[in-house]
C-alpha cells in the first residue's frame with residue numbers, strides 16, 4: 383500500500399518574505415519541498431527532484447487553452463481551490479493560461495479574439511484542456527459558446543494542438559450528461575478527437591494536484607506521462623483505490639460496516655458492504671487526498687463511488703448497494719474448501735483471499751467496463767452533424 387504524505391504549505395501569508403524561485407512567492411526551501419512532493423506524486427525516484435526543479439526554473443511556460451463545455455464547472459472549482467500550487471502560481475509560473483472563460487478578464491468578442499490569438503501565437507505547441515462533455519445530438523446545439531457548437535470549437539482548437547487533456551469524468555467519457563437516457567448525445571473528447579494525443583484525467587472533479595503533476599512531467603521530460611489503455615496517466619490511475627486504502631486491513635480481516643453509524647463505522651472499518659466501489663476504481667485519492675490532503679471520501683466515512691471509471695454515473699449506481707460476495711476474503715476460503723473459518727482470517731488466509739480477490743476484481747472490472755462501453759455505444763447518436771447557430 384502506498385504511503386500518504388503531507389504536501390508543502392504555499393503562499394506568503396504569515397511567512398517571512400521568500401526568495402522568488404520558480405513558483406511565485408515560495409522560499410527556496412518551500413520550492414524544493416514542492417519539487418520533492420510533485421516528484422513523489424509522479425511516483426518518480428527521489429533523484430528526479432533536481433531535474434524537476436531545473437525544469438520549473440528554466441523552461442518556457444506552455445500555452446494552455448482551457449475549453450469548458452457541458453459541465454458543472456466542478457473541475458475549474460477544483461483547480462481554483464488548489465493550493466499546491468495555487469492558481470496564481472499555476473497561471474503565472476507553470477503555464478501561460480491564454481484562454482479560460484471563467485478566469486480570463488476579456489468577455490464576449492474580445493474573449494473570442496484572445497482564443498484566436500492564442501492559437502496563432504502557439505500553433506502546434508499549445509495544450510488544450512477540456513472540461514465537460516460534448517453534446518452531439520441535434521447537431522450539437524445543446525452547448526454553444528460565441529455562437530459556435532462545442533463540437534466545432536473542439537475540432538478547430540484541437541486541430542493545431544500539441545496534445546489535449548480531458549479533465550473530469552464528463553470530458554473523459556461523457557460523465558453525468560451521458561447518463562441514461564443521454565438526451566444531448568453527450569460524449570467524451572476521445573470520441574471526437576482522434577488525430578491528436580488525448581490524455582484522460584477523469585474524476586468528479588479532477589484532482590488539481592494530478593493535473594499540476596502531469597504538467598510538471600511535461601515540463602521536465604518534454605512529454606506527457608505514461609498512460610493506461612483508457613488514456614489515463616499511470617502515476618494517478620495505475621492502482622485501485624482499494625489497493626491504497628487505509629481501510630484495506632479491515633477488508634482483508636473481514637471487518638465491515640453493516641449500517642451507517644454502527645460500531646464498525648465509528649471504528650473506521652471497511653465500507654465495501656455499504657456499496658464501496660473502491661475495488662473497481664483506479665485513482666490515487668488515498669495518497670494525494672483533497673483539501674490540502676486533509677481528507678478524502680473513504681476517510682470521511684463515505685464509500686468510493688468510482689467516479690474515475692468509464693460509464694460513471696450509470697455504472698456506479700446504485701451507490702449504496704454492495705458489489706457482492708466475489709471479492710470477499712471468505713470467498714477464497716470457500717473456494718479452497720475450508721468453509722467455517724468465518725471472517726477470522728490469519729495471514730495465510732488473507733494472502734489467499736488477496737489472490738482470489740485480484741482475479742475476481744479483474745473480472746469484475748472487465749464486466750463493468752464492457753457494460754459501460756455497451757451502454758455508451760447504445761446511447762451514442764449517429765455521426766454528428768454540425769449545427770449552425772451563429
Ligand code: SF4
Nearest residue numbers: 627630652653658660
Ligand atoms: Fe477501502 Fe472501499 Fe476497499 Fe473497503 S472496499 S478497503 S473502504 S476501498
